[in-house]
Amino acid sequence: MKKLKIALCQMKxxxxxxxxxxxxxxxxxxxxxxxxxxxILPEMFICPYENEKFIEYHESQDxxxxxxxxxxIAKDLNIHILAGSIPEMLIDKNGDKKxxxxxxxxxxxxxxxxxxxxxxxxxxDIKDKIHFKESDTLSAGNEITVVDSKLGKIGIAICFDxxxxxxxxxxxxxxxxxxIFPGAFNLTTGPLHWKLLLQARAIDNQVFTIGVSQxxxxxxxxxxxxxxxxxxxxxxxxxxxxxxxKLLITEIDLNEISMVREELPVIKNKRNDLYQLKY
Numbered sequence: 549m550k551k552l553k554i555a556l557c558q559m560k561x562x563x564x565x566x567x568x569x570x571x572x573x574x575x576x577x578x579x580x581x582x583x584x585x586x587x588i589l590p591e592m593f594i595c596p597y598e599n600e601k602f603i604e605y606h607e608s609q610d611x612x613x614x615x616x617x618x619x620x621i622a623k624d625l626n627i628h629i630l631a632g633s634i635p636e637m638l639i640d641k642n643g644d645k646k647x648x649x650x651x652x653x654x655x656x657x658x659x660x661x662x663x664x665x666x667x668x669x670x671x672x673d674i675k676d677k678i679h680f681k682e683s684d685t686l687s688a689g690n691e692i693t694v695v696d697s698k699l700g701k702i703g704i705a706i707c708f709d710x711x712x713x714x715x716x717x718x719x720x721x722x723x724x725x726x727x728i729f730p731g732a733f734n735l736t737t738g739p740l741h742w743k744l745l746l747q748a749r750a751i752d753n754q755v756f757t758i759g760v761s762q763x764x765x766x767x768x769x770x771x772x773x774x775x776x777x778x779x780x781x782x783x784x785x786x787x788x789x790x791x792x793x794k795l796l797i798t799e800i801d802l803n804e805i806s807m808v809r810e811e812l813p814v815i816k817n818k819r820n821d822l823y824q825l826k827y
Contacts, residue, residue: 550802552699555579555587556776560763560793561596565605568594569614573621575795580625582797585699589632590762590776591649591707591730597762597770599685606635606647609663615652623658628699630654632730632760633666633706635686646687651704651730653695661697665689666706667715677736680770682708692827694722700802703755707731710745710759713752718827720753725802728758735764738773743785750779754809756800764791781808 557575561568572589579587591597594614595605607614614634622629636650649666667689669682692715693704703719703726710716710729719727727749733742742759750757757779762772774791778798787798809815 551799552586552802553582553584553797553799554758554778555582555584556758556760556778556787556789556794556796556798557587557589558761558763558774558776558789558792558794558796559590559593560765561590561593561768562765563596563601563768565594565614569617573617576621576627576629577625578795579797580627584627584797586628586630588630588728588758588760589730590760590772591633591651591732592635592762593632593730594634596765596768597732597772598768599682602635602647602649602685606637608637609650609652612636615660618652619654619658619660621658622654622656626656628654628656628697630702630704630728630730636665647685648689649682649686649706650689651706653697653702653704655697662693662695662704664693664704664706665691666709667692668708668712670708672737674736678734680734692718692722694719694724696723700725703727705729707733710749713749714825716749716753716757718825720755721825721827724755725805726756726758726800727753728760730760732762732770732772735771735773738775742773742775743777743788746777746779747783747785750781751783754781754812754815755805756780756802763793781805782812
């Protein structure tokens, strides 16, 4: 498919898994009714963005009520879904329990086509503004994720991953036409960096770049910035939410990628004789 309708589900997440799943289902249903080919949920869409809640809400991939529910919705509605992220629990080969920040991609038959475990954990300490360490509870993933679907090749990473440009470049080298970042930037870094980073990754790689955030919920201790958006391969923001709960549906044309790369041949003119990424 070259033209796709993308639904950005900027949910206001609450401290109730069932309520969050219900809200996700309603927003996905609305997305389908409005013609979307894919609905994208935000980072940690089933729980507040807090370390204690990652522990409380974690689910194993093989027996996840959340993922079973999302899979069923995808199949019943005939829509692709990127299930933003959930706290995923895994028992490793040594018998140790680890929790990952993990995103799951389902096709329109409810089949899981791939998943991404957040590679770069969000540890921040800005004096008098924000302190948060995902590494207190979460483990980092070790795989770069590009999903091959009938919508095209889609690179998936999560929030803080966007700050590392090499990752987006490698996903593009692996064929990704769309880079998707479920996220939850905060009110300190969000206004300065969120849009700038998404535009930079789009310009770097001349692909569509999408960020889908939680909506701002002032009743939570962590305040998400919101502002879910889509950037085209030329770096232009083509749709953007504010901080409130919002469903945005926008059509994109993947033909723009080849057009932009022809008009401004950044990819073609890279000096691979002088520098290359090894991966």
